[in-house]
Amino acid sequence: MYIRRNLPPSLILWFCAKHLAFFILLSSIVFFMYEMLGWKWVGIPFLPVGTIGTAVAFYVGFKNNSSYERLWEARKIWGSITNNCRSFGMLVSSSNMIESETIKVLLERQMAWCNVLRIQLRSVSNRWSPGWVPREVEFVMQRNGRPAAETENVEFYSKRYLSESDREIILGKSNQASEILRLQVRDITNFEESELLDGFQCDRLQRILNSCVDMQGASERIKNFPFPRQYAYFSSVFVWIFVCLLPFSLIHELGRNTHELTWLVIPCSTLISWIFLTMEQVGDTSEDPFENGVNDVPLTSICRNIEIELFEMIGETNLPDRIKAVEDILM
Numbered sequence: 001m002y003i004r005r006n007l008p009p010s011l012i013l014w015f016c017a018k019h020l021a022f023f024i025l026l027s028s029i030v031f032f033m034y035e036m037l038g039w040k041w042v043g044i045p046f047l048p049v050g051t052i053g054t055a056v057a058f059y060v061g062f063k064n065n066s067s068y069e070r071l072w073e074a075r076k077i078w079g080s081i082t083n084n085c086r087s088f089g090m091l092v093s094s095s096n097m098i099e100s101e102t103i104k105v106l107l108e109r110q111m112a113w114c115n116v117l118r119i120q121l122r123s124v125s126n127r128w129s130p131g132w133v134p135r136e137v138e139f140v141m142q143r144n145g146r147p148a149a150e151t152e153n154v155e156f157y158s159k160r161y162l163s164e165s166d167r168e169i170i171l172g173k174s175n176q177a178s179e180i181l182r183l184q185v186r187d188i189t190n191f192e193e194s195e196l197l198d199g200f201q202c203d204r205l206q207r208i209l210n211s212c213v214d215m216q217g218a219s220e221r222i223k224n225f226p227f228p229r230q231y232a233y234f235s236s237v238f239v240w241i242f243v244c245l246l247p248f249s250l251i252h253e254l255g256r257n258t259h260e261l262t263w264l265v266i267p268c269s270t271l272i273s274w275i276f277l278t279m280e281q282v283g284d285t286s287e288d289p290f291e292n293g294v295n296d297v298p299l300t301s302i303c304r305n306i307e308i309e310l311f312e313m314i315g316e317t318n319l320p321d322r323i324k325a326v327e328d329i330l331m
């Protein structure tokens with residue numbers, strides 16, 4: 001997640017430098033053909049191109065709204081995960097019937113769950129072509145190193161927060177985060193049967209764990225169901241059709257009355273094309289909030305905050321440091 005209020009020119013150029021060079025080159029070629037070679041026939045009436053531009057603007061706006069909804073839904077899901085972990089920790093740590101060592105096991109298992117889920121969500125998508133990395137992910141990798149899913153793994157957190165018996169149970173499971181929640185449900189059920197907790201307390205804890213299951217499923221839905229490609233692909237195609245036709249129509253309009261202003265096709269076409277392409281890229285970089293990109297939901301920071309709060313509930317004083325942004329990117 002990029003945290004600065006304003007985007008510096010270096011970040012903007014990172015995403016659009018090559019495209020700006022193409023737009024300048026294209027409009028310069030059109031100007032050269034129209035003025036230097038006298039090929040007036042390259043000019044296109046502006047009305048059809050303007051109509052295309054209007055349609056493209058509406059289409060890109062629809063795509064961007066849909067992309068933002070995916071990003072915002074992902075953030076709300078992880079806000080709910082944070083609240084569920086807090087509620088679970090509060091209820092467990094306030095019980096007078098459960099031993100302190102057992103409370104620590106339950107809370108550390110909850111920490112393991114959110115971190116294992118984070119790693120599963122940030123695993124490299126199988127939708128990527130071999131050897132190809134999205135531009136927004138490449139930007140993060142150059143500043144933060146490899147994606148978290150490649151530098152951390154489930155084994156690291158299972159050894160840190162799970163007992164040996166728990167590690168043996170989740171080993172080899174296809175969805176290890178779900179298996180950790182199953183262990184939580186198993187222990188809460190055992191507490192009720194052994195009367196360490198009454199039915200009301202167990203019911204509240206079970207509801208919280210059920211909500212965790214729902215939030216995990218919602219996260220996996222966003223991860224595993226990509227933004228519909230028919231919307232994303234044709235949005236890009238339509239934008240490129242428009243920006244490629246734009247200089248031909250602009251020079252026609254600029255040259256209708258006088259040839260002294262036809263040179264304006266270069267800056268005007270470049271600016272308009274950049275605006276449309278930027279709108280397209282805003283949607284592209286927001287549609288997958290768990291792909292290690294610059295607009296990702298800051299899962300690592302959220303998980304670390306959960307760890308700190310749960311540790312404080314069991315009286316731990318040696319707390320891990322909060323995650324800090326690296327070059328304005330919080331992961």
